Amino acid sequence: MNVAADAPTDGEVMGLLIEETRRFLAREVDPAAIEASGRIPDRVVAAAASAGLFALTLPESHGGLGLPLRSAGTIVAELARVDRSVATMVGLHAGLGTRSLVVHGSDARRARWLPALAEGERVGAFGATEAGAGSDLQAIRTVARPEGSGLRIDGEKSYVTNGGFAGLYTLLVRTPGLGGERSFSMVCVPRETPGLSVGPEEDKLGIRASSTVTVRLDDVYVPSDHLLGAPGAGMDLAHEALGWGRVVMATGCTGTARYALDATLAHVTARRQFHRPIGDFDAVRMQVSTMAATLFAMESLADRAACAAEAGGDLTGLSAAAKVFCSEGAFAICDAALQLHGAMGFLEQTGVARALRDCRITRIFEGANDVLLVHLGAGLLVARARPEAPSSGHPAFDEFERRLSRLVAENRAEFGIRGTQRQLLTSRLARAEVCALAARASLDRAATDPESAELAAFAVEQLTREGHRQLDALRFIQEDERAAASLSKRSYSPWASGRSA
Numbered sequence: 001m002n003v004a005a006d007a008p009t010d011g012e013v014m015g016l017l018i019e020e021t022r023r024f025l026a027r028e029v030d031p032a033a034i035e036a037s038g039r040i041p042d043r044v045v046a047a048a049a050s051a052g053l054f055a056l057t058l059p060e061s062h063g064g065l066g067l068p069l070r071s072a073g074t075i076v077a078e079l080a081r082v083d084r085s086v087a088t089m090v091g092l093h094a095g096l097g098t099r100s101l102v103v104h105g106s107d108a109r110r111a112r113w114l115p116a117l118a119e120g121e122r123v124g125a126f127g128a129t130e131a132g133a134g135s136d137l138q139a140i141r142t143v144a145r146p147e148g149s150g151l152r153i154d155g156e157k158s159y160v161t162n163g164g165f166a167g168l169y170t171l172l173v174r175t176p177g178l179g180g181e182r183s184f185s186m187v188c189v190p191r192e193t194p195g196l197s198v199g200p201e202e203d204k205l206g207i208r209a210s211s212t213v214t215v216r217l218d219d220v221y222v223p224s225d226h227l228l229g230a231p232g233a234g235m236d237l238a239h240e241a242l243g244w245g246r247v248v249m250a251t252g253c254t255g256t257a258r259y260a261l262d263a264t265l266a267h268v269t270a271r272r273q274f275h276r277p278i279g280d281f282d283a284v285r286m287q288v289s290t291m292a293a294t295l296f297a298m299e300s301l302a303d304r305a306a307c308a309a310e311a312g313g314d315l316t317g318l319s320a321a322a323k324v325f326c327s328e329g330a331f332a333i334c335d336a337a338l339q340l341h342g343a344m345g346f347l348e349q350t351g352v353a354r355a356l357r358d359c360r361i362t363r364i365f366e367g368a369n370d371v372l373l374v375h376l377g378a379g380l381l382v383a384r385a386r387p388e389a390p391s392s393g394h395p396a397f398d399e400f401e402r403r404l405s406r407l408v409a410e411n412r413a414e415f416g417i418r419g420t421q422r423q424l425l426t427s428r429l430a431r432a433e434v435c436a437l438a439a440r441a442s443l444d445r446a447a448t449d450p451e452s453a454e455l456a457a458f459a460v461e462q463l464t465r466e467g468h469r470q471l472d473a474l475r476f477i478q479e480d481e482r483a484a485a486s487l488s489k490r491s492y493s494p495w496a497s498g499r500s501a
């Protein structure tokens, strides 16, 4: 599709692309059949390429559409409404799979690979995780050693999304010869490079058609200009790309949640029990309203993170918050959708069960939420102070924000840097911070869209209450730490799990 030639304005490009995406989904994507086959058919990958879906975030100078992340996120959300495996393929390509090359690749490598990536002739993949290095990327063992005018790479990357058919792998590797023993670098390896091989597809709980494989590198040799950015800067590049990728993932979660909410609205108004639609019961109304408010807040926070990504600067905290909030929100919304569908939700034919399965992984990949939360909380404790936010015009929320700032400051003063090691402290502060960010984004969105004021007010009310709950729980940290330490000592032992002789 030659969108740029047909439509000069950004709005028109987006309109066309959304239409094209919907046509692609309607014509090519049958999520149940794709899931059952366990792979995205070549025909669907080719149709996605024709629809321009691999070009979203790539620069126009190299055949891409050059869309801002916000617009690309809209397309990924549109895909995720229908098929999370297809959305994951496109989202990973637009995010982690190509971001470092776009920003840090040499002119020659960008000119060589980006046009093929934009056309979908090569699909992007990203490999950081290894068998012994998941949340702890410092434990990476795959190594690239300088040799002649290139790098010799050996190792193995696990769980590589798109890995089964990717044309270009961006890998985070240890590079001891480039800036010290603990140096890491990011390197691109094209599929056809001798020594690169891929394992069989993993059998998964969800996104079953998304390709997930192990990638082996045996004596792989690449020229040194396959290195991205400065030698030894790999960890920074990986975090930068993960910041970008998490925003794409957060927007994908809004698409899945939108599907689940729409399905629920249709069901609760049609399904009758006790002589009335089940949607007339207060308990159901409350659940549906909570789903709608959560989705509103998810969209608001994902959008805020996407705008921040476009503006440049450090995305680490905001993208992690958006990823955590949207992945948990999508799972909660899908779970509520399944509950409100009753037995029908448990059957495959409604599609809600698949949505629940598919979105479960988003709480784990691109950084497990538990780990992101402790880092986010630690970041709050080491920052000089929480930035003072202007009054929101919502007194209860303003009061909560002041309480959060006060408690961050008090804990910083009391524990100093040691506080960052107390995970119950950091994760509870982080959860409160995520509530604050989501509420603030919701209020700002409502300010530009008066129609949404009631929904935003409900979302902010719920988030404020949840934020207070997290802050209330700070009082119990010491006893919770003690109880968890003691109980885990017991329950990790064979005696507690009944495995004693």
Ligand SMILES: Cc1cc2nc3c(=O)[nH]c(=O)nc-3n(C[C@H](O)[C@H](O)[C@H](O)COP(=O)(O)OP(=O)(O)OC[C@H]3O[C@@H](n4cnc5c(N)ncnc54)[C@H](O)[C@@H]3O)c2cc1C
Binding pocket: 092, 125, 126, 127, 128, 129, 133, 134, 135, 136, 158, 159, 160, 161, 162, 204, 212, 361, 364, 365, 366, 367, 368, 369, 370, 371, 374, 423
């Ligand atoms: C379908 C799928 C696709 C994936 N795609 C990719 C990809 O394309 N590229 C890639 O590089 N990786 C990919 N991954 C890997 C994914 O990013 C990792 O699984 C994730 O980072 C977590 O690592 P892990 O599984 O080793 O979990 P672990 O690090 O073993 O952690 C397990 C759990 O322990 C807890 N935990 C661990 N450390 C801490 C801590 N410090 N504090 C508190 N709790 C902690 C958390 O609850 C965590 O969920 C994919 C995984 C899957 C399943």
